[in-house]
Amino acid sequence: MSQANEFWVVAEYKDGELQEVTLEMLGEARKLADKAGSLVGAVLMGEGVAALADPLAHYGADRVLLLDDALLAQYTTDAYTTALAELIQEQAPSLVLIGATANGKDLAPRLAARLRAGLATNCMTIKLGEGGALQMTRLDYGAQFQRTMVCSSTGTQLATIQPGVIGVGKPDTTRQAELTTVEVKLDPNKIRTKALGYLKPDPEKIDLTEADIIVSGGRGAGGPDRWPAIEELAAALGAAVGGSRVAMDLGLIPWKRMIGISGKSVAPKLYVAAGISGASHHTGGIRGAKLVIAINNDPAAPIFQSADLKVVADLREVLPATAKRLRDMAVSDEQGGQQ
Amino acid sequence: MRIVVCAKHVLDTSIPFEIDEESKGLVEDGLVYILNPADRCAVEEAVRLKERQGSGEVIVMTLGPAPAQEVLRECLTLGADRALHLLDRAFDDSDAYSTGFALAHAIEPLECDLIFCGSQSLDEGCSQVGAVIAESLDLPQVSAVTQLELGATQGSVSLQRKLDRGGREVIECSLPAVLTIEAGINEPRYPSLPMFMEALHKEIQVVDLDALGVRSQEVGRRGALTKHIGLGPIRPRTKITYTPESDIDPIEALRLMMSGQTAPSGQQSGDILKGEPDYLAQQIIRFLQQNGMTPEANV
Numbered sequence: 001m002s003q004a005n006e007f008w009v010v011a012e013y014k015d016g017e018l019q020e021v022t023l024e025m026l027g028e029a030r031k032l033a034d035k036a037g038s039l040v041g042a043v044l045m046g047e048g049v050a051a052l053a054d055p056l057a058h059y060g061a062d063r064v065l066l067l068d069d070a071l072l073a074q075y076t077t078d079a080y081t082t083a084l085a086e087l088i089q090e091q092a093p094s095l096v097l098i099g100a101t102a103n104g105k106d107l108a109p110r111l112a113a114r115l116r117a118g119l120a121t122n123c124m125t126i127k128l129g130e131g132g133a134l135q136m137t138r139l140d141y142g143a144q145f146q147r148t149m150v151c152s153s154t155g156t157q158l159a160t161i162q163p164g165v166i167g168v169g170k171p172d173t174t175r176q177a178e179l180t181t182v183e184v185k186l187d188p189n190k191i192r193t194k195a196l197g198y199l200k201p202d203p204e205k206i207d208l209t210e211a212d213i214i215v216s217g218g219r220g221a222g223g224p225d226r227w228p229a230i231e232e233l234a235a236a237l238g239a240a241v242g243g244s245r246v247a248m249d250l251g252l253i254p255w256k257r258m259i260g261i262s263g264k265s266v267a268p269k270l271y272v273a274a275g276i277s278g279a280s281h282h283t284g285g286i287r288g289a290k291l292v293i294a295i296n297n298d299p300a301a302p303i304f305q306s307a308d309l310k311v312v313a314d315l316r317e318v319l320p321a322t323a324k325r326l327r328d329m330a331v332s333d334e335q336g337g338q339q
Numbered sequence: 340m341r342i343v344v345c346a347k348h349v350l351d352t353s354i355p356f357e358i359d360e361e362s363k364g365l366v367e368d369g370l371v372y373i374l375n376p377a378d379r380c381a382v383e384e385a386v387r388l389k390e391r392q393g394s395g396e397v398i399v400m401t402l403g404p405a406p407a408q409e410v411l412r413e414c415l416t417l418g419a420d421r422a423l424h425l426l427d428r429a430f431d432d433s434d435a436y437s438t439g440f441a442l443a444h445a446i447e448p449l450e451c452d453l454i455f456c457g458s459q460s461l462d463e464g465c466s467q468v469g470a471v472i473a474e475s476l477d478l479p480q481v482s483a484v485t486q487l488e489l490g491a492t493q494g495s496v497s498l499q500r501k502l503d504r505g506g507r508e509v510i511e512c513s514l515p516a517v518l519t520i521e522a523g524i525n526e527p528r529y530p531s532l533p534m535f536m537e538a539l540h541k542e543i544q545v546v547d548l549d550a551l552g553v554r555s556q557e558v559g560r561r562g563a564l565t566k567h568i569g570l571g572p573i574r575p576r577t578k579i580t581y582t583p584e585s586d587i588d589p590i591e592a593l594r595l596m597m598s599g600q601t602a603p604s605g606q607q608s609g610d611i612l613k614g615e616p617d618y619l620a621q622q623i624i625r626f627l628q629q630n631g632m633t634p635e636a637n638v
Contacts, residue, residue: 027579077480102502106482109470113436118564121465125576139573141365141462142352148569167579192479193512196497201505210505213632270632291630293623299611309626310611317616322623329624329633 005038005132006093009061010084011045012101013052020168021099023059025161027169028126029097030060035128041065041093042177045083047073050179057177059169064177069184071191075103077110078191083184085114088156095126095134100160108160118151119158124165134159164267164288203240208257213239213270214289216259218282219246220275220296221315227252229319230274236323236330242266244282260285274315278303295319340395341451342385344419345442345472346378348403348410350462363570374410377457379417381520383527384487385455386418392489396420400445402430402438408543415538416530427547429555437562439471444551447476451515453496458483458519466519473517480517481510485524 007029012019022042029040042061044052046068053064065087071079084107088096098104098111100122112119120136124146129135133150136159140147151157201210208214215234221227221243234241243253245260259266260282267288274295276282283306286292294307295315304310311318350356351371359366382399389395399414401407402425411422425441433441446454454476456469466482473480485507486499494514499507501521512518530538548555555561612622627633 024579077482102483102500105466106470106480109435109465109467110474110480112467112564113439113471113474116436116564119435119465119467120565121467135568140464140570141350141356143573144352145358145570146573147463147567148571149565149567151564152566153564165576165578169579192516193481193510195508195510197509198502199499199507199509201507206505210503212504270627270630291632293626299613304611309623311619311623312611312613313616313619318619318623321616321620325620325624326633 005036006041006091007033007036007038008041008043008065008088008093008096009056010043010096010098010104010107011052011056012099012104013046013049016051018052018055018059019099019101019163021101021104021161021163022056023168023171024163024166025097025099026056026060028161028166029095030169032095032126032128032134033062036132038094039063041091043067043084043087043096045069045072045080053177053179055171057175058171058173060175061177064179066179066181067184068181069186071186071188072184074195075107076191076193076195077106078193079186080107081110081114082186082190084111086185087182088115093156094132096156096158097126098158098160100162104160108158112158115156115158116153117156117158118153119160120149120151121160122162123159124162126159126161138162203234203238206240208240208242208259208264208266211240211266211268213237213272214242214259214266214268215239215272215274216242216244216276217247217252217274217315218244218276219250220277221247222250222252222275226275226316229316229323232323233272233274233319233326236326237270237272239270239272240268244276244279273303273307274319276303277301278306340389340392340453341449342388342395342397342453342455343446343449343451344378344381344385344397344399344414344455345457345468346382346399346401346410346414347375347457347460348372348401348407349375349460352461358570358572363567365570372406372409373461374413375457375460377459377461377520377522378410378414379457379527380522380524381455381457382414382417382419383525384520385453386528387525388453388487388489389418398423398449398451400442401425402433402441404431411543412538415541415543416535417527418530418534419541421541422543424543424545425547425551426545427551427558429548430559432560432563433558434563434565435465435467436471436564437558437560439468440475440562441551441553441558442468443472443475444553445546446472453515454478454517456517456519458521469517469519476515476517478515478517479512480519481512482519483521484518485521487518487520487524 009025033040039062042056098108123136125137127135217230242259248258261284265285271289272293292307293309294303295311357366385397397419399419400423459466483501
């Protein structure tokens with residue numbers, strides 16, 4: 001079995017689950033490998049993460065290279081670069097894909113510089129060109145044009161992949177991968193940065209484009225008897241508050257919290273639209289949202305067309321009721337934890 | 340404390356420009372270049388650090404064609420002490436790697452404590468040069484720094500680094516180090532007239548290939564590890580939208596496709612909920628729980 005042409009994906013995970021971009025890259029690597037007649041390898045680094053080998057296989061990996069070490073438990077540039085560089089030098093895959101996440105963007109250029117390998121960052125597509133050369137496409141000049149590039153270096157090529165561009169393919173739960181445990185030899189004295197802690201995003205300060213949950217209000221949420229209900233639910237959900245243009249015009253939110261075509265385009269996991277009719281100027285800014293709950297007293301409101309859960313109600317009643325239930329759940333959980 | 344800041348003169352992407360079909364490059368006519376916003380913040384951060392300490396030196400550096408000198412002059416008005424311009428025909432068509440390699444060679448003899456780069460450039464935004472410098476000089480690196488303080492112990496800095504989805508990592512790093520500075524870490528000052536006048540008299544040292552002491556095959560196009568082969572209008576790829584309901588009836592699937600919606604959770608075609616507030620709240624909670632979105636699930 002020749003290893004020289006393998007396509008590798010550096011797996012990234014959070015709270016014991018693979019990041020979406022890792023799954024996307026596996027699908028892309030799978031396609032390339034099938035065309036080139038080679039294998040997909042997934043590099044899994046961390047401490048006690050062997051359980052993630054199965055999902056890596058389901059999404060397309062033929063083999064999983066496991067680097068299990070206490071010094072890899074948390075991402076540091078020095079440890080990850082050293083461990084990966086040694087592995088790549090030894091096995092010489094033709095392509096290594098890394099997600100363009102905060103850590104991936106830190107790791108990839110350092111790794112490329114160490115290997116003296118060409119790197120294309122924030123790629124959208126990777127195509128197998130003539131003679132097996134990989135052509136990578138990325139957005140350039142403020143995302144106005146797309147640039148195609150190739151690596152002029154021989155040997156391994158590197159690319160970081162923009163999350164959310166490829167899409168996650170269908171997993172095949174019957175797939176299995178060969179698991180190889182790679183010995184890690186790291187010197188703790190050569191790790192020159194120390195992670196001291198993680199600061200959770202503060203929903204009140206966070207930029208809306210980075211928020212996981214957004215509760216948003218519009219014309220129907222205007223007025224002193226209504227807007228507090230938006231804020232109450234946001235607080236209970238740990239959500240950021242946003243709004244439509246009308247909400248901004250009414251002075252309920254600052255400009256930077258306005259969502260829509262002329263404001264911010266957001267991509268939260270959950271978007272709650274309360275008292276927003278759903279003009280296309282607004283819905284154009286929430287296309288990236290995974291789940292949308294719409295609450296409006298008009299059953300014909302266009303917002304319902306883009307909602308996953310549609311609730312016709314007076315937001316003054318339903319929002320505080322939901323917030324109360326959420327708070328009660330949090331309290332009972334806390335008590336449960338103390339017993 | 341000596342701080343080197345690497346700055347880039349970048350295309351102002353807010354001003355329209357065109358592609359030349361023949362050369363697959365930009366039509367040079369009417370392009371406007373500015374100091375990269377993240378680099379401006381990096382200069383500001385360096386100057387503030389020097390001011391807090393009461394002593395030190397801020398050196399700005401750029402690699403680019405002759406007009407890039409304007410960027411250095413601008414950095415000098417912001418409070419940098421002196422500037423180096425890496426200027427030689429041999430540096431033409433550098434990629435991120437050969438740029439970082441040349442800059443690292445210019446930085447090495449300066450014996451500085453900190454090296455700042457902007458975290459991303461406005462035009463190409465490869466975010467690579469900082470890491471290449473760090474690797475060439477065998478220094479630690481921290482990317483996307485959003486807060487910087489001198490560490491409690493001598494010879495270290497305490498930083499916050501931008502993570503995904505608004506999170507921050509608190510990180511300590513030994514000196515010397517390379518930091519890439521996130522735009523928005525500070526609000527750069529507006530230079531006053533005296534600062535402008537002072538900057539006119541500051542020195543901009545030109546460093547060519549010989550002065551840098553590297554061979555021409557190591558820099559510019561010949562030292563590059565990547566090559567541009569095309570530039571064109573954006574053609575978005577078709578995104579895979581696998582949903583658990585992709586096994587639905589083909590007619591239903593067609594209907595969804597034609598309406599432009601591939602229902603992410605199958606609820607979109609569902610009924611509209613009506614009723615008592617308490618019942619509705621219960622339904623909303625159930626929906627949140629089904630999708631793992633209740634606050635507990637996030638902890």
